[in-house]
Amino acid sequence: MKLCDRSYYFGNDNEKIFIQEWGDLDKPVFFLVHGFPGCSEHGKLVSTSPISESFRLIAIDRPGYGKSMPQKDLTFLKFAQQIKNLFVEQRIDKFSIISVSGGAPYALAVAYLMKEQVLKLTSLGGIAPLTFKNFKYMNRIQKRTWLAQQLIPDPVLHFGVNRVWEKGLDKIEETLFTEMDGFSEPDKQVFKHAEIQEVLVEATTLALKQGPAGVLRDIKIFAKDWGFPLSEVTCPVTLWHGGLDDVVHPRFAQDMQSYLPKATLNFIEHEGHYSILLNCRDQILSDLLPTV
Numbered sequence: 001m002k003l004c005d006r007s008y009y010f011g012n013d014n015e016k017i018f019i020q021e022w023g024d025l026d027k028p029v030f031f032l033v034h035g036f037p038g039c040s041e042h043g044k045l046v047s048t049s050p051i052s053e054s055f056r057l058i059a060i061d062r063p064g065y066g067k068s069m070p071q072k073d074l075t076f077l078k079f080a081q082q083i084k085n086l087f088v089e090q091r092i093d094k095f096s097i098i099s100v101s102g103g104a105p106y107a108l109a110v111a112y113l114m115k116e117q118v119l120k121l122t123s124l125g126g127i128a129p130l131t132f133k134n135f136k137y138m139n140r141i142q143k144r145t146w147l148a149q150q151l152i153p154d155p156v157l158h159f160g161v162n163r164v165w166e167k168g169l170d171k172i173e174e175t176l177f178t179e180m181d182g183f184s185e186p187d188k189q190v191f192k193h194a195e196i197q198e199v200l201v202e203a204t205t206l207a208l209k210q211g212p213a214g215v216l217r218d219i220k221i222f223a224k225d226w227g228f229p230l231s232e233v234t235c236p237v238t239l240w241h242g243g244l245d246d247v248v249h250p251r252f253a254q255d256m257q258s259y260l261p262k263a264t265l266n267f268i269e270h271e272g273h274y275s276i277l278l279n280c281r282d283q284i285l286s287d288l289l290p291t292v
Helices: 040-047 076-089 101-113 140-151 154-177 185-191 194-208 213-222 250-259 275-279 281-288
Strands: 006-010 017-022 029-033 056-060 095-100 118-124 237-242 263-268
Touching: 006 076, 017 040, 017 076, 029 040, 029 101, 040 056, 040 194, 040 281, 076 101, 095 101, 095 281, 101 118, 101 213, 118 281, 185 194, 185 275, 194 213, 237 250, 237 275, 237 281, 250 263, 275 281
Parallel strands: 029 056, 029 095, 095 118, 118 237, 237 263
Antiparallel strands: 006 017, 017 056
16 A cells, blocks of 8 residues: 655644645645544555546544544534644645545535635545434444433543443454454455455554544534534535445435535445445546546
């Protein structure tokens, strides 16, 4: 897998965000927002595309994941403001966004705050607001997350997650690839590729190495009001979703399409949650490139 061309930190001492970049500085900018959990290492899977020389990829570790510092009072809009500050410093006026799974609300907040700068947003297997209405479409982990946020006091929730953390970080590879009965068949096939396994294990290990702060923050804000109106995300949005996605139910993509004024749903019946990025990667990236 291709190493990044540039890596650096951005932000003040209490809010440093780690960033990796691939590609020439004068190319169209794609901003990658990883999922839950994840980190900027997922950029490696994008940077190996045969059309990667056509764009500049900027990937970050969201606060609390990888090498980015946890932020106790993080919100989606606060994250978006930090990205706005980063792009002002980098003198990036126009860009497109790629979001994956749980990265969707963070990416949409950036698109909301930076309406004049965001050309297009693509969301892969993205979540929608978690509500009682769509509770029945949540998987087991999402239901537990939603109920935990609604019913369990924060100190108790933090204590429980930390106890689980202490026992499992050194078994990530076994957890990801040994017990695969819960994954769709397309995802199982993707996981069999040695290079993809290597990137996913490395990315997950790095994402969670500093502790559960990122996971806990996501649990806290996923299940609450996102803090901005989706109806005011005015850039074109393409929602890519696999019909066999058993991590984020296809109903979430349908919900999101109804919330966004310029959303198109690309429903790929034979793809899963992880396989859609790998098997449709070049089509997804090509869709973001500016037309001549």
